[in-house]
Amino acid sequence: MLRAPGFWLPGGGGLAPFLLTPVSALYARATARRVARAGWTAPVPVICCGNVTAGGAGKTTVALDLIARLAAAGVGAHALLRGYGGSARGPLRVDPARHDSRVVGDEALLLADLAPTWVGADRAETARRAVADGAGAIVMDDGLQNPTLEKTLALLVIDGTFGFGNGRVIPSGPLREPVAAAAARAHAAVLIGDDETGATRLLPDHLPVLRARLVPGPGTSSLAGRPVLAFAGIANPRKFFDTLAEAGAIIVGRQTFADHYPYDDADIALILAEAEKLAAVPVTTRKDIVRVPPRFRDGIAVAGIGLAWEDEVALTALLAPHLPPLRPAAQALPAGTSDPTTDTATCTA
Numbered sequence: 001m002l003r004a005p006g007f008w009l010p011g012g013g014g015l016a017p018f019l020l021t022p023v024s025a026l027y028a029r030a031t032a033r034r035v036a037r038a039g040w041t042a043p044v045p046v047i048c049c050g051n052v053t054a055g056g057a058g059k060t061t062v063a064l065d066l067i068a069r070l071a072a073a074g075v076g077a078h079a080l081l082r083g084y085g086g087s088a089r090g091p092l093r094v095d096p097a098r099h100d101s102r103v104v105g106d107e108a109l110l111l112a113d114l115a116p117t118w119v120g121a122d123r124a125e126t127a128r129r130a131v132a133d134g135a136g137a138i139v140m141d142d143g144l145q146n147p148t149l150e151k152t153l154a155l156l157v158i159d160g161t162f163g164f165g166n167g168r169v170i171p172s173g174p175l176r177e178p179v180a181a182a183a184a185r186a187h188a189a190v191l192i193g194d195d196e197t198g199a200t201r202l203l204p205d206h207l208p209v210l211r212a213r214l215v216p217g218p219g220t221s222s223l224a225g226r227p228v229l230a231f232a233g234i235a236n237p238r239k240f241f242d243t244l245a246e247a248g249a250i251i252v253g254r255q256t257f258a259d260h261y262p263y264d265d266a267d268i269a270l271i272l273a274e275a276e277k278l279a280a281v282p283v284t285t286r287k288d289i290v291r292v293p294p295r296f297r298d299g300i301a302v303a304g305i306g307l308a309w310e311d312e313v314a315l316t317a318l319l320a321p322h323l324p325p326l327r328p329a330a331q332a333l334p335a336g337t338s339d340p341t342t343d344t345a346t347c348t349a
Helices: 015-019 021-035 059-072 106-112 123-132 179-185 237-246 265-278 294-299 312-322
Strands: 046-050 077-081 117-119 137-141 153-159 188-192 209-216 227-232 250-256 281-284 305-309
Touching: 015 021, 021 179, 046 059, 059 077, 059 106, 059 137, 059 153, 059 188, 059 305, 077 106, 077 123, 106 117, 117 123, 123 137, 153 179, 153 312, 209 237, 209 312, 227 237, 227 265, 237 250, 237 305, 250 265, 265 281, 265 294
Parallel strands: 046 137, 046 153, 077 117, 077 137, 153 188, 188 209, 227 250, 227 281
Antiparallel strands: 209 305
16 A cells, blocks of 8 residues: 655656656556457446546545435445455455455445445456346446446546646556546546646546535534544545544644555554544544454544535436436435535535
8 A cells, every 4th residue: 555656746747757658658558458348238327436546536435425316316226346455356245244444445345334335356247246136226436447347427536636646647647547538438527626736627628527525524523623633544635634624623633644554553552642642532534444453443533524516406417317317406315324535415424
């Protein structure tokens, strides 16, 4: 679980990305050949929440929100993902009572709290298993660059604070493929947060852009006015810290770890000791808590995060052609629906 190099950040440059350009060209060419293959067409809608950068952009948060909306519309969606960070190759239906993050990854456990969830390296075979198990739709968390399963609706999720990084393809930058290539296969983009890097300027004019923002979820309000030591091992911890501050928490300490970081007893013992020293509440994300050794979890607060959409009508219009008639926005989500890593109904993480 290594951290991304500094030159991947927006504005990053220098000699390293220049020297790596030939390797990036080979990487982009290989990805283009792979995604050109035809995949299996499922008999149910397949909605992909993908991105073009390595690391998180908010895909799981969007997937959770859409699953809740489908459920409210009477569609029993199943979640499907690779299970990054887990050992299972699948196809495997996630059972939170038996599987932990070492087996299925942290995102899978979050999704399994809301809907039947499958992990598998072979997306097509995993989708077949989900359909056989009664899935009325499939929501993919990641997989925009995986061609084995045809997408009914492909969403390009963009983190407004990171955008497309330095705009270069791996290893010169964080892109899995050129932005234009990913946008050409997407039906819409989802921008989470303000567009701090001008990422939307790189998208084609015809591609719809839906905007959403992260908001404090249920339970986070209990931290208002309290000193907290916040820690997170997610792709962009800043989003978590900003949301805590928005909820009124007083952040007296913060610690960051690599994305998907597997906490051990020593890590958590140090965090708890620092929190005690600061007379602060230790708090982390829902995505992190499943990677904390179980015996420590009761002593750590978990802050939920929600997704609020700027234009509910546009979102409903995007989903409508692929689904039964959706309910009005005010009825779109069940009260208290939980999310992880969005004027509006919210789904929290």
